[in-house]
Amino acid sequence: MSKEALWTKGFISIWISNFFLFLTFYYLLVSLPIYAINHLHGHQASAGLIVTIFLISAIVIRPFAGNFMQKIGKKPIFIVALVLFLIGTLLYFLPQSVGGLLLVRAFHGIGFGIATTATGTIVADLIPNSRRGEGMGYYSMSMNLAMVIGPFLGLMAINSWGVQLLFIIASICALLSLGTGIAIRLPKQENRQVHAHAKQKHTFKWSNIFEPSALSISFVAALFGIAYSSILSFVSVYANAKGLASVSGYFFVVYAVLMLMARPFTGRWFDRYGANIIIYPCIVLFAVGMFILSGMHTAGLFLVAAGLIGIGYGTLFPSFQTIAIQSAEPQRRGLATATFLSLFDSGIGIGSFLVGFIGDKIGFSSLYFYTSIYILLGLVVYYFMYGKKVKQNVGELAEKKVG
Template sequence: MKKEALWTRGFIQIWVSNFFLFMTFYFLLVSLPIYAIRELNQKQSSAGLIVTVFIITAILIRPIAGNLMQKIGKKAIFLTSLLIFLSASVFYLFTDSLSGLLFVRALHGIGFGMATTATGTIVADILPSSRRGEGMGYYSMSMNLAMVIGPFIGLQAINSWGTSTLFILAIIFAFFAILTGGFMKIEHAPEMEMSEIEHTEKKGIRFNQIIENTAVKISIVAAIFGIVYSSILSFVSVYAEDKGFISVSGYFFVVYAIFMLMARPFAGKWFDRYGANKIVYPCIVLFSAGMILLGMAESEWMFLLSAALIGLGYGSMFPCLQTIAIQKAAPHRRGLATATFLSIFDIGIGFGSYLVGIIGDAIGLNAFYSFSSIYILIGIAVYYYLHGKTIRKETIIPKKEQFNTGA
């Protein structure tokens, strides 16, 4: 039987647009904490706040964006979000204080939260249901490739080219996100039926209109791991500078992504064939091993080896968790499922960024990274009780029926 196509024109367009969105995100994520510490004379806790404010606004806007997509369509929300994202990128050129930077970060978070909710929903609708796990894995590569190039260029810019060049590049990347995604054809189905929209409007906004209940448990799992992952996103470049690894700091995410990309095609196919548990449990162990090695790193090769283990572990686990959230939702509620998953996950990222900044000031990042490996292993039990133990029950339902019913 011939496989349904994955790499359609629409999939490629949304893939490239999402790449530039995350390129801008990662580009600024690793450089702005350094900018705040060096040029604005802030502590690590304030640098973490720069990430937290961005995440908070993204969290607050996502349920609203998910609900609006059901009413006015995905394309309208997608284009609006890209314009907000580009506008915020321009405003960075005019900020020279922490308060001004926090305001721009808040606006940028709104655009990013709306855009990533839209792209996650659009790609879920584009992908054939029989290959959704595999397709989501390939789609996630756009984020991971951005994770390689973005931090590398961001650290090069902040260390060698200056902040003006840093912010101009952010504008260019945001512009390309619009250029590639703004002209794609987006199908209207499966949106909420008009009769259902009118019915919900008469009854007013209810909890299940902004939260997809079936996605909550697996989203909590993602948020728990996101707390640790935030320490890498926000502070691994600061940690590398403190340890004297500045010459290879930009290569951390390169190594991370290389090993993640090597594993991703296999992880997606195994997810579709064997189920989530066969992927998630080994990934948690690899993630934990990578974090303890990062905390113990006394040489550049140990620093980069930790990136390889984290890439294999966390880099393969995250798209599996997101796919679970989408599969459990009914087709017309995939937008809310995506919004719910990303919002709860980002609570972990936002809370973690601020918490890690405080802990880093108190005990040092190396101690935090080492202790976090134990925390990650505890996450095995959390995953099991919130989702893992239900896998056997779900596998008795034929795969086709799972996708059609949202089971």
């Protein structure tokens, strides 16, 4: 029996649109703090708010975005979000102060929060049920590649090409995200679901803002997001302190390469054997990578740690997101995606603050060592929050397949 098609026109379109969306995000993430300090004469503390206020806007709007999609439809909300995101990108040409830049960031975060909620929901509708884990894994590659390419381009632009070209490139990327987003065609049942939802009388309920079935796995993802924030925010600082500034830029390159090599296998195993057979080993790999990072003194060990973290954490994120979406009814996937991303981003935001505070007190070597222990404790949390609910009888699965 042949597999259901995964790489359809719709899937490719949402993949490309999501790639340029996150490329713009990461591109500006590394360049705007430098722009604020060097060109707008801001302080480091105020420049740090550039990331925080953006994430706050995205987190606050996401639960409402899920509800909007149920009432109006996924694609209309997605296109509106991408238009807002493009307008926000164009507005970066205007501010003459850090305060003005923060206002633009707040507006830009709204478009980003709605758009990322919509992409995660739309792609779930486009992926065949039989290839959900594999498809979500490939879809998350768009974010991972953007995470590697975006910072490289952003630093190149702000340091070598000038501010005007910096914002022109960002605007072009946002426009490409909108253009490919418009080309997406959703399954026909989308209109019927929206029409049925519109007929219902609505009163305020928390279940209209958050998806209850996705809360437990989203909480688990947030806990691991706290650990990952130590990599996202401070691994380059740590490498510089260890005298490895020349290779610090290769961390996310190795991370992405190993993650991409593992993705075809991990996605298929997820679909065939279930979540636990993927998640437990990947938590261990994530912890081992952190442990090696805590004690490394050479470029080789630094990059080995990057590879293990890439396979471990790089597989955990799409796996958790897949579970969150699968746990919800099809018409509530928007709320499930919003719930997942809101809690996950909250973990990243809280973690960035805690990690910076703790790292300053005990040093980053100790921080990464204790983080590896924290990640292993996450095995227990995952087991009680979700893992024990999954019946993983591989023998029965094999018999069923043969039959």
